[in-house]
Amino acid sequence: MPNERFQFSGSDGLKLAATLDLPDSEPMAYALFAHCFTCGKDVLAARRIAAGLTARGIAVLRFDFTGLGASEGEFANSTFSSNIADLVLAADHLRQTRKAPAILIGHSLGGAAILAAAGQIPEARAVVTIAAPSDPAHVTHLFADRIADIRAQGAVEVSLAGRPFHIKREFLDDIAEHNLMGQVAELRKALLILHSPTDDTVGIDNATRIFVAAKHPKSFISLAGADHLLSQKRDTDYVAEVIASWAQRYLEAAPIGAVEDTGSRSVVVQETRRGKFQQTVIVGPHRLIADEPASAGGDDTGPGPYDFLLAALGACTSMTLRLYAERKALPLDRVIVTLRHSKVHAEDCAECETKTGMLDQIEREIAMEGTLDPEQRQKLMEIADKCPVHRTLTSEVRITTRAVNR
Numbered sequence: 001m002p003n004e005r006f007q008f009s010g011s012d013g014l015k016l017a018a019t020l021d022l023p024d025s026e027p028m029a030y031a032l033f034a035h036c037f038t039c040g041k042d043v044l045a046a047r048r049i050a051a052g053l054t055a056r057g058i059a060v061l062r063f064d065f066t067g068l069g070a071s072e073g074e075f076a077n078s079t080f081s082s083n084i085a086d087l088v089l090a091a092d093h094l095r096q097t098r099k100a101p102a103i104l105i106g107h108s109l110g111g112a113a114i115l116a117a118a119g120q121i122p123e124a125r126a127v128v129t130i131a132a133p134s135d136p137a138h139v140t141h142l143f144a145d146r147i148a149d150i151r152a153q154g155a156v157e158v159s160l161a162g163r164p165f166h167i168k169r170e171f172l173d174d175i176a177e178h179n180l181m182g183q184v185a186e187l188r189k190a191l192l193i194l195h196s197p198t199d200d201t202v203g204i205d206n207a208t209r210i211f212v213a214a215k216h217p218k219s220f221i222s223l224a225g226a227d228h229l230l231s232q233k234r235d236t237d238y239v240a241e242v243i244a245s246w247a248q249r250y251l252e253a254a255p256i257g258a259v260e261d262t263g264s265r266s267v268v269v270q271e272t273r274r275g276k277f278q279q280t281v282i283v284g285p286h287r288l289i290a291d292e293p294a295s296a297g298g299d300d301t302g303p304g305p306y307d308f309l310l311a312a313l314g315a316c317t318s319m320t321l322r323l324y325a326e327r328k329a330l331p332l333d334r335v336i337v338t339l340r341h342s343k344v345h346a347e348d349c350a351e352c353e354t355k356t357g358m359l360d361q362i363e364r365e366i367a368m369e370g371t372l373d374p375e376q377r378q379k380l381m382e383i384a385d386k387c388p389v390h391r392t393l394t395s396e397v398r399i400t401t402r403a404v405n406r
Contacts, residue, residue, distance in 0.1 A: 027057060127189050131195055334370070
């Protein structure tokens with residue numbers, strides 16, 4: 001994915017290092033990402049989630065807070081309030097240079113900062129927290145044995161994730177002053193809470209308190225099996241997929257590729273440049289991911305081309321049966337279509353015209369629930385073969401291809 005690296009002025013006038021991850025086409029929306037305590041914009045979870053979102057058409061701005069990563073200043077001089085102010089300034093920078101963020105995302109203490117900053121970013125419509133504490137003071141448990149020394153000495157060096165950091169008395173005083181649950185109650189934006197029930201750094205009870213305090217619309221997704229830092233790729237991929245799908249409901253701007261509903265619309269497929277085979281599939285307002293399974297050299301981040309083909313036939317079959325059942329007032333409660341694709345020897349197919357080489361074979365099983373009599377079931381099975389996609393696959397198809405310059 002293309003990205004832009006730049007600096008912008010933080011709340012104390014120092015330069016903060018930022019990265020804007022961009023999709024290959026015009027973004028459907030911009031997101032602002034706040035990293036975890038003492039981490040940085042390039043922490044694995046931030047990079048992977050940003051990559052997953054850009055693959056789905058969402059641009060992501062992430063930056064290092066004061067004294068972290070490539071940003072200027074001393075970490076010891078930063079506070080929770082300064083982090084909030086820097087997030088608001090990052091949103092201002094996006095507003096002035098691109099477009100204000102419609103989505104705000106925060107991981108761990110960054111999630112608490114996002115909740116506190118959201119009210120100062122009016123264009124933001126969707127707010128996402130990942131493993132966020134309900135009280136920013138929760139972070140002090142990481143150095144609980146040094147709090148008395150910090151208060152007595154004014155500043156003390158502590159070890160966090162194996163790295164030394166100076167924590168000042170001002171940080172403790174500032175973080176204790178924030179009534180985060182009061183701000184959550186007044187959020188008035190769509191909220192998505194993502195949290196692992198086995199998070200041993202920020203317990204799941206924090207997610208409960210945030211959820212209870214928030215007004216609707218609000219949603220909770222369990223990251224079962226994930227650790228606090230989302231160190232597993234499957235977890236960050238899942239988080240990106242969930243955020244992108246959930247946020248679309250609250251975004252004003254239609255994504256690139258949207259067209260009038262005339263019954264036929266373009267499907268745009270483009271490489272994400274993430275992995276060997278991963279593609280973004282754009283269908284009007286919808287964005288999907290296509291990939292190949294690991295056995296074929298892919299990362300298995302989405303369905304493969306033949307999976308989509310089978311899905312098209314299955315969906316068309318089920319929809320066609322539903323239309324017919326409603327037209328004839330048949331007691332059809334639900335349709336379940338299961339499909340498989342394989343290659344078979346032509347010589348093994350008695351009814352096929354081709355007698356040599358290999359043939360594509362699609363096996364389709366149709367389960368129909370409801371109090372249908374045998375005659376009704378037989379008629380529905382006949383109707384299944386009349387679905388438009390079935391007819392396309394079994395008729396002569398003409399595909400025209402031309403090269404275009406971009």
